[in-house]
Amino acid sequence: xxxxTQSPAxxxxxxxxxxxxxxxxxxxxSSNLAWYQQKPGQAPxxxxxxxSIRATGIPARFSGSGSGTEFxxxxxxxxxxxxxxxxxxxxxxxxxxxxxxxxxxEIK
Amino acid sequence: QVQLVxxxxxxxxxxxxxxxxxxxxxxxFGDFGMHWVRQAPGKGLEWVAMISFDGSDKYHADSVKGRxxxxxxxxxxxxxxxxxxxxTEDTAVYYCAxxxxxxGSGWFDPWGQGTLVTVSS
Numbered sequence: 001x002x003x004x005t006q007s008p009a010x011x012x013x014x015x016x017x018x019x020x021x022x023x024x025x026x027x028x029x030s031s032n033l034a035w036y037q038q039k040p041g042q043a044p045x046x047x048x049x050x051x052s053i054r055a056t057g058i059p060a061r062f063s064g065s066g067s068g069t070e071f072x073x074x075x076x077x078x079x080x081x082x083x084x085x086x087x088x089x090x091x092x093x094x095x096x097x098x099x100x101x102x103x104x105x106e107i108k
Numbered sequence: 109q110v111q112l113v114x115x116x117x118x119x120x121x122x123x124x125x126x127x128x129x130x131x132x133x134x135x136x137f138g139d140f141g142m143h144w145v146r147q148a149p150g151k152g153l154e155w156v157a158m159i160s161f162d163g164s165d166k167y168h169a170d171s172v173k174g175r176x177x178x179x180x181x182x183x184x185x186x187x188x189x190x191x192x193x194x195x196t197e198d199t200a201v202y203y204c205a206x207x208x209x210x211x212g213s214g215w216f217d218p219w220g221q222g223t224l225v226t227v228s229s
Contacts, residue, residue: 046218091215092213097207099154
C-alpha cells in the first residue's frame with residue numbers, strides 16, 4: 001500500500017494571498033494523483049487529476065504540479081470560498097486508492 | 109449525470125451489525141469496479157473496500173478485513189457494505205465511490221452525500 005503524506009497539516013493564509021500545499025508518496029505514483037477539496041459538512045469534490053489537469057469547472061487559480069513522489073497544489077489569490085481541507089489521492093497502485101491526511105487552509 | 113446515493117447508516121451498539129447500500133445511476137453500473145471510502149469525525153479519508161465490476165474480486169483494508177464485506181447487485185445498480193462486529197473505530201461517514209476507470213482505479217468524481225454510521229453504547 002502506498003502511503004501519502006501531506007504537509008503542512010494546517011496553513012494559515014490571508015485572502016488574496018497564495019497557498020502552496022505538498023503531498024508526498026512513499027513510492028512513485030507517476031502522475032496518477034488527484035486533489036480534492038472538502039468543505040465542512042460536504043463530500044469531497046475533485047479539483048485536479050493527472051497531477052496537473054484541472055477538473056471541469058475548476059478555476060485557473062488552482063494548479064497542480066509534480067510527478068513521481070513529490071506533488072504540489074497551488075492556490076493563487078485565495079478567495080473566501082477556498083478555505084477548506086484539501087486531500088491528495090494516488091491511483092497508481094490499486095485496489096487501495098490511498099489518500100493523504102489532508103491540509104486545512106484557514107483564514108489568517 | 110452520475111449519481112450515488114448512500115443509505116442505511118445509523119446508531120448501532122459495539123458488536124452490532126449494519127448494512128449500507130448505495131444506489132447508482134447515470135452510468136452503466138455493471139461496467140465499473142466500485143469502492144467504499146470512509147471518514148471518521150474530524151479525520152481524513154480512508155479507503156475501505158473495492159469490488160470488481162462483476163463481483164468476482166473483492167478487496168478490503170486490513171482495518172476492516174473479516175468484519176466489513178463489500179458486495180454488489182448489478183441487476184439493481186446497487187453496492188452494499190455489510191458491517192459486522194462493529195467497534196467505535198468504525199464510526200464514520202461512509203461514501204460509495206465510482207472510480208474514473210472501469211477496472212477500478214482512478215480518481216473519484218462525483219461523490220455521494222455519504223451515510224453516517226455511529227457505533228456507540
